[in-house]
Amino acid sequence: MQNQDLPRGMNDKPGLIPRQVMPENLETPINNILSWITPTEMYYARNHLPYPTIQMQSWALGLGGEVEKPFSFTYEDLKKMPSVSKFVTTECSGNKRAFMEPPVPGEQWRIGAVGNVKWTGVPLTYLLDQAKLKGSAVELIFTGSDSGIRPDMDTPVNYERSLPLDRTLLAECILGLKMNGEPIPHKHGFPLRLIVPGWYGMAHVKWVTRITASSIPFKGPFQAIDYVYITNEGDYHDAVPVTEMKVNSIITWPSKGEKVHLGQHTVRGLAWAGKGTINKVEVSLDNGMTWNSAQLTSSEHEQYTWTLWEYLWDITAPGHYSLLARAFDSYGNVQPKAAPWNAKGYGNNSIHQIKLMVPQILH
CATH class of the missing domain: 2.60.40.650 (Immunoglobulin-like)
Structure with a gap:
């Protein structure tokens, strides 16, 4: 049995708990959360790269690739579109990593990299129906505005993830504009964040600036190197993608x-x-x-x-x-x-x- 206790004194520290300074990773003091909804200021923060600078005067969401009608939407455009609200619990796939035996590298999350909030935004399928996906499309790639140098790469990369063209899955997704009824804070993805109910947090791309319908499977580093289950570090022969949250x-x-x-x-x-x-x-x-x-x-x-x-x-x-x-x-x-x-x-x-x-x- 793994020892999964919290350290003494946690209840005396209601603020977010630093797990990494740069990029910033903060854990929720989950013992202090007594409400069904996690207060926005207490929601955990998971970052792989530095926070981006967003220029709203020029910001737009691009939707292209294997589509019949490429589009570009401003923030004001998105706010005028039909919206839905969903309560979604999101857990970092590394939650409880600190209790793995033998230990593994990475941010040493304990039990607080999880939260439940109300997301409001545009159904993803609403945009896809307007763009009209081509039959050649097999995945959707979501590109965030956050970029930087990975330790294993020499050139800057953006945080990017893809989703399969599974209509049932995509029908649940929203492009979030609000968090708990207010515009999403910058640290949590303003102006636009992808919400993938039921999937671990790595799929919920923040600061989304581009959606690309691709005819080939996506192999970006935050999907092919990170966020796969492997038995031996560096051996990806039998890698299994991290997707849905476990009970x-x-x-x-x-x-x-x-x-x-x-x-x-x-x-x-x-x-x-x-x-x-x-x-x-x-x-x-x-x-x-x-x-x-x-x-x-x-x-x-x-x-x-x-x-x-x-x-x-x-x-x-x-x-x-x-x-x-x-x-x-x-x-x-x-x-x-x-x-x-x-x-x-x-x-x-x-x-x-x-x-x-x-x-x-x-x-």
Whole structure:
């Protein structure tokens, strides 16, 4: 079992937690998030390259490649188009990387590279229907305005990712203009961010400036080198792309170092999945020997969003306790005791564990 506790004192630091300075990567202090919606200022930030400078006077979204009618849309154009709002939980695929055994390189995210917010924007298919994709198109490439030098390359690159031409998938995607009802903050992708419900965060390209319909599979470095499951670093022979989020859950209270005494306590947590919804969460107080059903407490129960859960813990005896939580989704998936190890530390959805000592009360 992997030790997945948070460090002592986390609850005393409500600000975002730095994981890397340049480019900036910030983790949500998830133990302090008690609401179903993550406040915008508490949403985690994942960057591969420096923040771009956006000149709105000249900014436009280009849509071209294998299309019948190439287009260019200004920000004002996009704001006038039909829009939809979706609540979407997004998790960095490196979330829980700090708990991989043996350790792997990369940003050492613990449990807070995840959040649930309301995105409002233009349905991707609305733009595609206007551009009319050619039969030769096989993928859509999304190019962000952020650019820089990768450690493994000598020339600057933009952050780019592609999606397959899967109509069901694309029908869920939106080009986000607002986050929690307000224009997306610059750090989270203003003026335009791709939202791919159910997929890990690397697919949600920020600062989108161009969409290209391609007739050949995309092989950019942020897709062919990064964000693939591989067993040995540098060996891409059997690489599998990182795509949909796995069923996952965390315990948000108590955390490591919490002072817990005899009596009744409410264990709290969060659970989420990719395509499916969470239909059950179980809690163990004895390191997995027995399991008890938790109560799903979210009044909202929507696809692509996380679920809040609680469990009433009546502590009748002092001692050492090992709390575990595991989630089940509507497709029958359940969190494993330990997720399959991979050289880049992606997709760690292993069962969350909190170890506590309940002291004897002296009279």
